[in-house]
Amino acid sequence: MTQNIRYSVDADGIAILAIDVAGRPMNVLTPEFRADLAECIDKVVADSAVRGAVVCSAKSSFMAGADIKDMVGAFDRGITAREASGSSWELHKLFRRMETCGKPLAAAINGVALGGGLELALACHYRVIEDGAKAGVGLPEVTIGLLPGAGGTQRVPRLIGIPAALRLITEGKQLAPADALKQGLVHEVAPADQIVERARQWILKGGEGVQPWDKKGFKVPGGAGQTSPAVAQAFMAGTALTARATMRNYPAPVAILSCVYEGTQVPIEQGLRIESKYFGKLLSGVVARNLMRTLFVNKGLADKLMRRPAGPPKSQVRRLGILGAGMMGAGVAYVSARAGMDVVLLDSTLELAEKGKDYSRQLLAKDVSRGKRTQADADAVIARIKPTASYDDLAGADLVIEAVFENREIKADVTAKTEAVIPKNAVFASNTSTLPITGLAQASKRPAQFIGIHFFSPVDKMPLVEIILGKKTNEDTLARALDYVGQLRKTPIVVNDSRGFYTSRCFGTFVNEGIALLQEGVNPALVENGAKLAGMPVGPLAVSDEVSIDLSWKVMTQTEKDLGRRYDKPVSYDTVRKFVEELKRPGRRFGAGFYDYPQDGKKHLWPGLADVFPRAPQQPSADEVMKRLLYIQALETARCMEEGVVTTAAEADLGSILGWGFPAWTGGTLSYIDTVGVRNFVAECDRLAKRYGKRFKPSKWLRERAERNEPFHPAAGGDTKAA
Numbered sequence: 001m002t003q004n005i006r007y008s009v010d011a012d013g014i015a016i017l018a019i020d021v022a023g024r025p026m027n028v029l030t031p032e033f034r035a036d037l038a039e040c041i042d043k044v045v046a047d048s049a050v051r052g053a054v055v056c057s058a059k060s061s062f063m064a065g066a067d068i069k070d071m072v073g074a075f076d077r078g079i080t081a082r083e084a085s086g087s088s089w090e091l092h093k094l095f096r097r098m099e100t101c102g103k104p105l106a107a108a109i110n111g112v113a114l115g116g117g118l119e120l121a122l123a124c125h126y127r128v129i130e131d132g133a134k135a136g137v138g139l140p141e142v143t144i145g146l147l148p149g150a151g152g153t154q155r156v157p158r159l160i161g162i163p164a165a166l167r168l169i170t171e172g173k174q175l176a177p178a179d180a181l182k183q184g185l186v187h188e189v190a191p192a193d194q195i196v197e198r199a200r201q202w203i204l205k206g207g208e209g210v211q212p213w214d215k216k217g218f219k220v221p222g223g224a225g226q227t228s229p230a231v232a233q234a235f236m237a238g239t240a241l242t243a244r245a246t247m248r249n250y251p252a253p254v255a256i257l258s259c260v261y262e263g264t265q266v267p268i269e270q271g272l273r274i275e276s277k278y279f280g281k282l283l284s285g286v287v288a289r290n291l292m293r294t295l296f297v298n299k300g301l302a303d304k305l306m307r308r309p310a311g312p313p314k315s316q317v318r319r320l321g322i323l324g325a326g327m328m329g330a331g332v333a334y335v336s337a338r339a340g341m342d343v344v345l346l347d348s349t350l351e352l353a354e355k356g357k358d359y360s361r362q363l364l365a366k367d368v369s370r371g372k373r374t375q376a377d378a379d380a381v382i383a384r385i386k387p388t389a390s391y392d393d394l395a396g397a398d399l400v401i402e403a404v405f406e407n408r409e410i411k412a413d414v415t416a417k418t419e420a421v422i423p424k425n426a427v428f429a430s431n432t433s434t435l436p437i438t439g440l441a442q443a444s445k446r447p448a449q450f451i452g453i454h455f456f457s458p459v460d461k462m463p464l465v466e467i468i469l470g471k472k473t474n475e476d477t478l479a480r481a482l483d484y485v486g487q488l489r490k491t492p493i494v495v496n497d498s499r500g501f502y503t504s505r506c507f508g509t510f511v512n513e514g515i516a517l518l519q520e521g522v523n524p525a526l527v528e529n530g531a532k533l534a535g536m537p538v539g540p541l542a543v544s545d546e547v548s549i550d551l552s553w554k555v556m557t558q559t560e561k562d563l564g565r566r567y568d569k570p571v572s573y574d575t576v577r578k579f580v581e582e583l584k585r586p587g588r589r590f591g592a593g594f595y596d597y598p599q600d601g602k603k604h605l606w607p608g609l610a611d612v613f614p615r616a617p618q619q620p621s622a623d624e625v626m627k628r629l630l631y632i633q634a635l636e637t638a639r640c641m642e643e644g645v646v647t648t649a650a651e652a653d654l655g656s657i658l659g660w661g662f663p664a665w666t667g668g669t670l671s672y673i674d675t676v677g678v679r680n681f682v683a684e685c686d687r688l689a690k691r692y693g694k695r696f697k698p699s700k701w702l703r704e705r706a707e708r709n710e711p712f713h714p715a716a717g718g719d720t721k722a723a
Helices: 031-046 068-076 081-099 116-122 140-144 152-160 162-171 177-183 192-204 229-246 251-263 268-283 286-303 327-338 350-369 375-383 408-419 437-443 475-488 503-519 524-534 540-547 549-566 573-582 622-643 649-660 669-676 678-692 700-708
Strands: 005-009 014-019 052-057 105-109 112-114 126-130 136-138 188-190 319-323 342-346 385-388 399-402 427-430 450-454 464-469 491-496
Touching: 005 031, 014 031, 014 192, 031 052, 031 081, 052 192, 068 268, 068 286, 081 116, 081 268, 105 116, 105 192, 112 116, 116 136, 116 152, 126 177, 126 192, 136 177, 140 162, 140 251, 140 286, 152 162, 152 251, 152 268, 162 229, 162 251, 177 188, 188 192, 229 251, 251 268, 251 286, 268 286, 286 491, 286 649, 286 669, 319 327, 319 408, 327 342, 327 350, 327 375, 327 385, 342 350, 350 375, 350 385, 375 385, 399 408, 399 475, 408 427, 408 437, 427 475, 437 450, 450 475, 464 475, 464 649, 475 491, 491 649, 503 524, 503 540, 503 573, 503 622, 503 649, 524 540, 524 622, 540 549, 549 573, 622 649, 622 669, 622 678, 622 700, 649 669, 669 678, 678 700
Parallel strands: 014 052, 052 105, 105 126, 112 136, 126 188, 319 342, 319 399, 342 385, 399 427, 427 450, 464 491
Antiparallel strands: 005 014, 450 464
């Protein structure tokens, strides 16, 4: 038996290769495993008593694919495209050895076979998959900026045809067992305890150890290249759709199209070489590194509550109180009840509280109609939400979340009323998006148990939760807040107190800069499209309408009231005031903002913008608009690091992508600075500051960092804390 594969031969001459990669919770394609697999295949071939082999798993799933941490590390070590291609080709040689060894190999897939795990199974001549709710196959490499580098782009189209293969590979979605069978990726679906036996029986009944593409006269199902109109159409449509969906910021989807197009017109060996070439370019590129490091490695750590203090015991929220049944409060009630908590949803009247509960009813009804949950399950979730107008119903709550209007006096009032009835050890949290937690905690008699838990809208869809520490918040309160977020299965980041905290503060610069462009006479369509070309999900004018210009004005006036002469008005101040107080266009909720919202048609930019902001005769390039919108957000993040508002580059990046939609291809705001190069970033900020204003001026702290050429993420792939 090798270290990573349990090798045995049964009485019928069937070798069993049970994969059990040492020291890993799931099987992954480590170099040691690859060496052991090569050794086991050699044994199968050399032993005349062995009729064939079943490749299976000794763990809960077949194989998850490559180790993403190792790939991030390879980039940071300076791997070249040629070296990355060579690594892919070594795996190709191993898998070709399997499928051309002359003996039948069958894969028995339990759980999931993803990425390299599925490619390993595809190198076998027969595949049986477990009929389980958690089982499935897929090639998710595109989601981390790569393409399948172990034969996926060549074997899948040769099995199921090019159009179906392109959908599978470019979307990166997982197929359930029944769908995998229907599409032709597997040959059988069987109960979990029978998959190995079914694979054995296929071999014993004369299963052939030859792949379809190794047989004389093989043709790709449905044709390849320009020989089939349907295939040609798939590539033409795929290219256009990919350009629209990615704005050409993500190289992987285009590489997949090219790889499949080129590789399926030549024999499999040449096709695999083409795949290795494209894989090498992607793995050695910065976009793949950025995606893998932020959205998989660092997100995985955050999801495991890496910021949780070790001392406090593990806690669980059983009874949750929510103050305010508006959009945010109703959303928090839904996700919490869905996670199994009893929720008390309080508002000023029972009618308003019931209206908040209706939000959950509507979402659950959609789930039932789509077959995502049963009516009984939906009824159980609804039953856990108790609408009320009485503070007495908050008695016994483990945690209370305040989600009332962004008004300091109102928040202070509900804090006092709540603390009068909740247990002494209960945690009180505010969902405020702008007001400092330390200031709000002054209304509390127990500031050590006061914390910010900032959700994003819509709560049921947005994965991030921003935890904000007040100056007196203790470790136990932080631990309990993180445990609650863990119950919701959302991704938390922890930040220190500041006006606007981290996410709202940095997101605000995006909106302000968009309005600044508008004020300069830049065509509003260029402003909006420039943001989208950069990779932002929506333009700054549209998102300002969605959030509501009226809310922005309330935040500005509250901040001005709090700070007085110390208030540094944002560049958008006069425009926001004008739209709310003079033009009476306060946002989408009111039917008018930067856009018009006709009842009988789609929204469109308000034609009156040209009168309020006459077009400048000289318009900037799209690149200049994109740069301004991205740089201002990244620069504000650097300021937050300098001030200790956000303390780790990993959390800064996660917050920017998951919280307000900073382009994922960048890896996040600080990864973006690292990608540009901190010296280049500072130099460009100086140019922007000279031309557009002091808001772009780098601080002394950032200049010194640039002089040292010190990135925010160290080359080894770890994390950098604020210096």
